[in-house]
Amino acid sequence: MYDIQAIQNMSPFSLDKEEKGKFLSTILRELTQYHYVNCNEYRKLLDAWPFDPTTEYPFQDIPFLPVRLFKDFDLRSVESSDVVKQMTSSGTTGQKVSKIFLDKETATNQTKILVKIVNDFIGSKRIPMIILDSKAILKDRNLFSARGAGILGFSIFGSDKIYALDEEMNIDFDVLESFLAKHKGESIFLFGFTFMVWQHFQKALEKSCRKLDLSQGTLIHGGGWKKLVDESVDNDTFKNKLEESCGLKRIYNYYGMVEQTGTVYMECEHGHLHTSIFSDILIRNPLDWSIAPEGQEGLVEVVSILPKSYPGHVLLTEDSGKILGEDDCPCGRKGKYFSISGRIKDAEIRGCSDTYATKY
Numbered sequence: 001m002y003d004i005q006a007i008q009n010m011s012p013f014s015l016d017k018e019e020k021g022k023f024l025s026t027i028l029r030e031l032t033q034y035h036y037v038n039c040n041e042y043r044k045l046l047d048a049w050p051f052d053p054t055t056e057y058p059f060q061d062i063p064f065l066p067v068r069l070f071k072d073f074d075l076r077s078v079e080s081s082d083v084v085k086q087m088t089s090s091g092t093t094g095q096k097v098s099k100i101f102l103d104k105e106t107a108t109n110q111t112k113i114l115v116k117i118v119n120d121f122i123g124s125k126r127i128p129m130i131i132l133d134s135k136a137i138l139k140d141r142n143l144f145s146a147r148g149a150g151i152l153g154f155s156i157f158g159s160d161k162i163y164a165l166d167e168e169m170n171i172d173f174d175v176l177e178s179f180l181a182k183h184k185g186e187s188i189f190l191f192g193f194t195f196m197v198w199q200h201f202q203k204a205l206e207k208s209c210r211k212l213d214l215s216q217g218t219l220i221h222g223g224g225w226k227k228l229v230d231e232s233v234d235n236d237t238f239k240n241k242l243e244e245s246c247g248l249k250r251i252y253n254y255y256g257m258v259e260q261t262g263t264v265y266m267e268c269e270h271g272h273l274h275t276s277i278f279s280d281i282l283i284r285n286p287l288d289w290s291i292a293p294e295g296q297e298g299l300v301e302v303v304s305i306l307p308k309s310y311p312g313h314v315l316l317t318e319d320s321g322k323i324l325g326e327d328d329c330p331c332g333r334k335g336k337y338f339s340i341s342g343r344i345k346d347a348e349i350r351g352c353s354d355t356y357a358t359k360y
Contacts, residue, residue: 002026002027002030002305004109004112004113007277008109008112008113008116010277011120011277012113012116012117012120012276012277012278013120013274013276013277013333013334013335014277014334015277015334015335016327016334017326017327020277020280020334020335021058021059023277024059024277024280024303024305025057025058025059027305028059028062028303028305028313028314029053029056029057029059029062031305031307031308031313032046032053032062032313032314033053033054034077034308035077035311035313036053038077038078039075039076039077039310039311041073041075041311042065042075042077042311045063045065046063049063051063059280059303059314060282060291062303062313062314063314064284064301064314064315064316065311065312065314065315065316066315066316066318067098067257067259067315067316067317067318068318070089070098070099070100070259070310070312071089071096071097071098071099072096074099074101075101075310075311075312076101076309076310077308077309077310077311078101078103078308078309078310082103082104082309083101083102083103083309084102084103084104084107085101085102085107086099086100086101086102087099087100087102087149087258087261088100088258089257089258089259098258098259100258100259100261100310100312101309101310102309102310103308103309105308105309106306106307106308106309106310109262109306109308110261110262110263110306111153111156111262112262113262113263113276113278113306114153114156114261114262114263114264115156115157116276116278117263117264117266117276117278118154118157118220118264118266119157120266120333121218121220121252121266121268122157122189122218122220126156126157126158126159127157127158127159127186127187127188127189128158128159128160128161128179128182128183128186128187128188128189129155129157129158129159129160129161129162129188129189129190129191130161130162130164130176130179130188130189130190130191130217131151131155131158131161131162131163131164131190131191131192132164132165132190132191132192132193132196132197132200132201132219132221133147133151133163133164133165133192133193133196134163134165134166134167134168134169135163135167136167137151138151138152147193147223149258149261150191150193150222150223151191153261154191154220155191157189157191158189158191160179160182160183162175162176162179163175164176164192164201165196165200165201169196169200170200170204171200171201171204171205171208173208173210176212177212180212180213180214185216186216187216187217187218188214188216188217188218189217189218189220190214190217190218190219190220190248191219191220191221192219192221193221193222193223193224194221194222194223194224194225194228194238194253195223195224195227195228197219197221197242198228198233198238202238202241202242202245205245205246206241206245211245211246212245212246212247213246213247214246214247214248215246215247215248215249217246217247217248217250218250218251218252219242219248219250219251219252220252220254220266221251221252221253221254222253222254222255222256222264225342226342226343229342235253235271238251239251250269252266252267252268253267253273254266254267254273255267255273255340257302257317259307259312259315260279260302260304260306260307260312260315261306262278262304262306263276263278263279263302263304263305263306265279265281265338268329268331268333268337269331270329270330270331272324272325272329272331272337272338272339273337273338273339273340274329274331274333274335274336274337275335275336275337275338276335277335278304278305278306279302279303279304279305280302280303280335280336281300281301281302281303281321281323281336281338282300282301282303283296283297283298283299283300283301283321283322283323283338284298284299284300284301284316285298286298286299292322292323294322294323294324294325294326295322295323295324296322297320297321297322297341298320298321298322299316299317299318299319299320299344300316300317300319300320300321300340301314301315301316301317302314302315302317303315318343318344319340319341319342319343319344320340320341320342320343320344321338321339321340321341322338322339322341323336323337323338324337324338324339325337
């Protein structure tokens with residue numbers, strides 16, 4: 001098996017199409033063979049495909065698993081005694097949730113790669129952090145799923161950390177104003193889930209007629225747009241309103257899922273979501289499962305080199321999107337860049353923002 005230590009120091013957006021294709025194919029072939037040997041359910045699926053993992057093939061040929069399988073089956077490639085953490089996806093009441101089993105190695109690698117990717121956008125120095133959520137999310141173990149894990153995961157980038165919302169999801173102005181006075185003139189890192197940022201911070205701040213100076217801040221947010229799209233709030237509106245209300249200019253959306261924690265797809269300053277060298281996406285034509293050409297919309301397939309304790313390295317999502325380009329984004333980062341259109345019709349709501357918005 002490949003050694004993550006040998007590649008973790010590589011720049012996350014440094015390989016062009018040809019180099020990355022060879023890099024991913026080598027590692028993903030090894031992972032496919034590993035999961036074939038160590039996960040009975042995965043082996044049955046590949047045998048039924050049929051697919052021989054011992055041959056040489058590009059990563060684009062590896063059979064994908066629909067993400068919904070993780071709701072119906074306990075898929076893991078390690079002994080149960082080696083599982084140190086079980087992650088679950090967000091879900092509305094009555095929905096099944098995905099169950100992801102992590103051993104120590106996989107959990108550690110997820111954190112290391114998340115750091116590599118995010119540092120490319122906010123720098124490697126830990127800075128004061130505002131979490132645009134309530135600390136209550138970490139107290140209620142019934143709520144501690146992808147949302148709580150997301151907060152803990154991104155908290156590693158912060159030094160002095162505060163929660164901007166109280167337990168009733170109201171802005172705690174006393175805490176915020178004291179924090180901003182303490183760190184006046186310093187760079188600030190903010191993290192939150194898209195709907196919570198909009199509903200409980202932006203709209204509440206606008207309604208309060210109070211001003212906060214977050215002009216030195218960088219916000220990273222994600223977790224689904226469905227409720228905001230229903231309210232006719234797009235990405236540009238989201239950014240413009242936050243700049244008006246508190247001076248935030250550096251705002252980055254990200255795309256990711258609990259089934260492939262660690263390999264987030266960050267939005268650059270030109271509004272494009274980017275694949276890193278540790279992951280990639282393909283767009284599948286839902287009529288024949290062929291790979292759609294650049295610019296054509298279809299179902300999003302995500303690949304990642306990180307899932308080792310479970311067969312989650314090649315997954316078909318229930319999101320639609322399209323490839324916008326490769327190796328030529330104006331931001332200078334190599335790799336594919338893309339956009340997500342939303343959930344396919346009749347797919348279950350599953351993003352952290354979207355599931356919360358439905359309950360809200």
